[in-house]
Amino acid sequence: MAVMFLFSSALIWLVIGIVLGLISSIKLHGPGFLSQLSWLTYGRVYPASQNAVVYGFSAQALLGIALWLIARLGRVSLQGPGMIVVGGVFWNFAIAMGLVGILTGNSTGYEWLEMPRSASSLLFFSYALIGVWALITFHMRRERQLYVSQWYLLAALLWFPWSYSTAQLLLVVSPVQGVMQAIVNGWFVHNLFEVWFSFLGLAGVFYFIPKIIGQPLHSRYLALFAFWMLAFFGSWGGVYADAPVPKWVSSLSIATRVMMLIPMLAIGLNIQSTLSAHCAILKTNMVLRFVWVGAISYLLATLLGIVGALRSVSEVTLFTLYTNAITNLQLYGFLGMVVAGGIYYIVPRLTECDWPSTGLIRFHFSTATLGVALLVLPQLIGGVLQGIKLNDPQVPFLSVVKSTIPFLGMSTLGELLLLVGNLALLVNLLKILPACCTCCLGRVSNSTPQPKAVAVGGRI
Amino acid sequence: MSSDSKKPSRPASPSSGGANRPQAQAAPGNSTAKETEPTAGLAPTPIWLILLFALLFYWGQLYLDNHAGGFDPQVYEPYASVKQVKAANPMSDEGAVIAKGEAVFNQMCAVCHQISGLGSAGQFPPLAGSEWVIEPNPARLIRIPLHGLTGPIRVKGQDLNLPVPMTPFGETLSNPDLAAVLTYIRQAWGHKAPPVTPAQVAKVREETASRPMSGSAPWTSDELLKIPVTQ
Amino acid sequence: MNHGPLIFLGIFLALAASWYGTVVAPLLQFGHQQQVTVGAGSTRYPAARSGQAQRGKDVYRANGCFYCHTSQVRQSGVKFDVVLVSAGTNKAGLISAALLIKPGITADEARKLIEQTPKPLLQGVTRPEADAAAKTLAIPDVKFEIILVPVGGDVERGWGSRVSVAQDYLYEQPLMLGNQRIGPDLTTIGARQRSAASHLLHLYNPQMTVKGSTMPPYRFLFEKRKAGPRPSPDALQLPAEYAVEKGFEIVPTEKAQALVAYLLSLDTQLALFEAPMPTAPKQPELGASTNQTSAAAFTNTAAANQPAPK
Structure with missing residues (x-):
């Protein structure tokens, strides 16, 4: 099963990514830690961990959810599951190549695009394989009526190849001059997080919440309004105030960034109105809890992003842990939680088996939530303090660095919790797999036409 | 209507919602194709x-x-x-002269010749592109603001007859100011003529000391053309 | 309601618009800049980097130095100083002018003020204030200058003399501006610490040169080898408490040498029209001539650096 394959490998990358992240995080307060080996130096481990989490985990798992949703909402079975698995294999292979490239010192030097050229071409190719079959599935849908999530998904499917290939062309293949690289890079990263990931994650949020509470989403119009706002304003920007580019470029970014308040409010309002009468389910349903925390993290991260983009705030927060806090909130708070919720919801339906341990799910939820909070909050507060001290030339630089260390320690702890929580998910998944393969193989013959992928051939 | 197709599903939803709770779900196989999918309400955007x-x-x-x-x-x-x-930016000496010239020009000259230097057709001759202005030797040019100008004149291939004589500035503007404003008009509007120095203005003043600067003896085009500019 | 084509078209438009606005428009406007001539001489800026420094930049990229170090100076504003260069002969006139532009002072203080030149009369004022003072000071044979003073935390820390602009990065490929300041900014590190030996020691063991530094050591850029009868010329001069066992020495590899060449090449910031800076650049006084380690050059304590323009 294509989706299962994507989920499992995504989780493995998540664990790898967090382990690498943990190493780099420890290095920030204990620089001597594992410093003998060149490939474990901070400047290599850190981007490797980021890439593992972004492309290995978030992108892959979200694609898995997207495929499942497209099939489910279109009431068709997933088309070309074999090709998707092939694409998935290549995708994982590309990420492995990319990480090895980064760790051996072949990074391109562009943020979120560090993977060397060979790996990124393969990544693009495998995305194309997956994306094409996703689009075909979308096209073949029997339910012609489009649900909101499908809008978000379709847009996301088209968004990634365009922005990724443009960025690769202008940065790696035929690089543009000087600061233009920073602009292209910023534009890509902004699109990756504010548009692509948002679209994918929100598609999940808009599906799971009404699905679980068994009520329609509050407003289709509000959701589509947010959709167009995100598409038209979220895609601009990415150039921070004070970047060494003519002022108008960063001002344009700031102005459009502030416009993101509108989709943020629209999305928040929509979720709140949908959920308000059904808060009781939050207490009992773990999936809903995960998705709910994810949605809140999304709103918070967007708000913090807007605030941090403003000139007067950016003066303090730029180049500090504050920016890391937002990225982590997006990655682990929003995407990580929505994906976990999605996996908890989808896997039993695909395998027709229940999760072996509810305790582990609850444990995952508490550790992950606490982990995100411990990771993000200290970085937020520490970042602001760091920025204030950085701007005061009377404070020696070394004491600025020292002042961040307690906060970094706390976020290392948060990262550790995240690792433990996600290991719980992985253990649960590994337990469900052998038990299920037998049971679903037995059922394949008499199963009703299901929006799940062809069940045979599921190998992990 | 988006919710039509799924109407019958509504009552079933709570139970399917409950079934999603992994811990409560004992019997597998609940997720059949008939399961309802979420719909969206039609509340308007506030x-x-x-x-x-x-x-x-x-x-x-x-x-x-x-x-x-x-x-x-x-x-x-x-x-x-x-x-x-x-x-x-630290202003270079040249830049300072140009800036001063621009200030003088905008105050004294732009009334007739316009900020654009284009003058106004038939009344005030243009300075922008005028061969009188960009003549490498400023001997003729300096005389014009010193004592004024009157009568017919040919500028940029067009004959015009000044309806009122030009006001002389020999008494109101000092040599450095005159030099600055002349330098300005020789380098504004895309002109690239060499600057005019206060010494050059002083020299012309000396040469024309006998001529009154009250406006009673403006130059004519013919007179100016007799002044040699070759050396 | 089949909205597939509508979504497709809308998405296409949205992405194309943002691509045009944030990528194409800047590319057309300033994506093809040229070297410029700076100052009175024929200095071309920015200068191309030497081969070794360029290789060092590769080491910088490969080891991800830019995840902790930025290469960009910020500037929050600009102020002006009015500096008296020569008092001339008309002392009385100058004193009354000084009293006018500095209202709070007594005549005696004004007399003292103009005794020695060059002497800043006004510091940290706005352009209009400076211009007004200039008008007051327009006395024959009194010479004064209006000097620009960039302000901002980065500048006052001595990380640079002015804001970084596009012209500074013309030949950077890849461009590694960095977005975290876990370590100090490196825009002018080559001017702050001119000694290659100090840079090497710092890379070998940052805690040795800067107590409490959180920078990881880059031992893998160095080789430990048996010392010959005489120490190699480029072996590190380690202080006693960090020395390796007798008979061995630490020698930088080609990579370490290249990286240091790159760091040393980061030393120029020239005045540009779009980023003016004081004409007489503030002296990067630290470590300029010394060969011994100067911790201050790395840590950049404000006190040790610039006389803060206040």
Whole structure:
């Protein structure tokens, strides 16, 4: 099963990514830690961990959810599951190549695009394989009526190849001059997080919440309004105030960034109105809890992003842990939680088996939530303090660095919790797999036409 | 209507919602194809949100008006406009002369010749592109503002007859000021003629000491053309 | 309601618009800049980097130095100083002018003020204030200058003399601006610490040169080898408490040498029209001539650096 394959490998990358992240995080307060080996130096481990989490985990798992949703909402079975698995294999292979490239010192030097050229071409190719079959599935849908999530998904499917290939062309293949690289890079990263990931994650949020509470989403119009706002304003920007580019470029970014308040409010309002009468389910349903925390993290991260983009705030927060806090909130708070919720919801339906341990799910939820909070909050507060001290030339630089260390320690702890929580998910998944393969193989013959992928051939 | 197709599903939803709780689910196989999919209600987008959008959009425009430095590629962060960048740059001596000349020009000359240097047709001759202005030797040019000018004159291939004589500035402007304003008009509007020095103005003043500067003896085109400019 | 084509078209438009606005428009406007001539001489800026420094930049990229170090100076504003260069002969006139532009002072203080030149009369004023003072000071044979003073935390820390602009990065490929300041900014590190030996020691063991530094050591850029009868010329001069066992020495590899060449090449910031700076650049006084380690050059204590323009 294509989706299962994507989920499992995504989780493995998540664990790898967090382990690498943990190493780099420890290095920030204990620089001597594992410093003998060149490939474990901070400047290599850190981007490797980021890439593992972004492309290995978030992108892959979200694609898995997207495929499942497209099939489910279109009431068709997933088309070309074999090709998707092939694409998935290549995708994982590309990420492995990319990480090895980064760790051996072949990074391109562009943020979120560090993977060397060979790996990124393969990544693009495998995305194309997956994306094409996703689009075909979308096209073949029997339910012609489009649900909101499908809008978000379709847009996301088209968004990634365009922005990724443009960025690769202008940065790696035929690089543009000087600061233009920073602009292209910023534009890509902004699109990756504010548009692509948002679209994918929100598609999940808009599906799971009404699905679980068994009520329609509050407003289709509000959701589509947010959709167009995100598409038209979220895609601009990415150039921070004070970047060494003519002022108008960063001002344009700031102005459009502030416009993101509108989709943020629209999305928040929509979720709140949908959920308000059904808060009781939050207490009992773990999936809903995960998705709910994810949605809140999304709103918070967007708000913090807007605030941090403003000139007067950016003066303090730029180049500090504050920016890391937002990225982590997006990655682990929003995407990580929505994906976990999605996996908890989808896997039993695909395998027709229940999760072996509810305790582990609850444990995952508490550790992950606490982990995100411990990771993000200290970085937020520490970042602001760091920025204030950085701007005061009377404070020696070394004491600025020292002042961040307690906060970094706390976020290392948060990262550790995240690792433990996600290991719980992985253990649960590994337990469900052998038990299920037998049971679903037995059922394949008499199963009703299901929006799940062809069940045979599921190998992990 | 988006919810039509799924109407019968509504009552079933709570139970399927409950079934999603992994711990409560004992019997597998609940997820059949008949399971309902979420729909969306039709509540309109609240008007305040749309108003807020319009407001923010307007704010964005204002923000770009004030913080984009006129979309000029030479304006970077601490500066607000090219003018500020210019002001922050140390002014070269030449730049100072031009700036002074521009100030004098805008105050004294632009009334007739216009800021654009184009004058006004049939009344005030143009300076921009005028061969009188960019003549490498400024001997004729300096005389004009010293004592004024009258009568017919040929500028840029066009004959015109000045309806009123030009006001002389020999008494109101000092040599450095005159030199500055002449340098300015010789280098504004794309001109690239060499500057005029205060010494050159002083020399012309000496040569024409006998001529009154009260406006009673403006130059004529013919007189000026007799002054040699070759050396 | 089949909205597939509508979504497709809308998405296409949205992405194309943002691509045009944030990528193409800047590319057309300033994506093809040229070297410029700076100052009175024929200095071309920015200068191309030497081969070794360019290789060092590769080491910088490969080891991800830019995840902790930025290469970009920020500037929050500009102020002006009015400096008296020569008092001339008309002392009385100058004193009354000084009283006018500095209202709070007594005549005696004004007399003292103009005794020695060059002497800043006004510091940290705005351009209009400076211009007004200039008008007051327009006395024959009194010479004064209006000097630009960039302000901002980065500048006052001595990380640079002015804001970084596009012209500074013309030949950077890849461009590694960095977005975290876990370590100090490196825009002018080559001017702050001119000694290659100090840079090497710092890379070998940052805690040795800067107590409490959180920078990881880059031992893998160095080789430990048996010392010959005489120490190699480029072996590190380690202080006693960090010395390796007798008979061995630490020698930088080609990579370490290249990286240091790159760091040393980061030393120029020239005045540009779009980023003016004081004509007489503030002296990067630290470590300029010394060969011994100067911790201050790395840590950049404000006190040790610039006389803050206040």
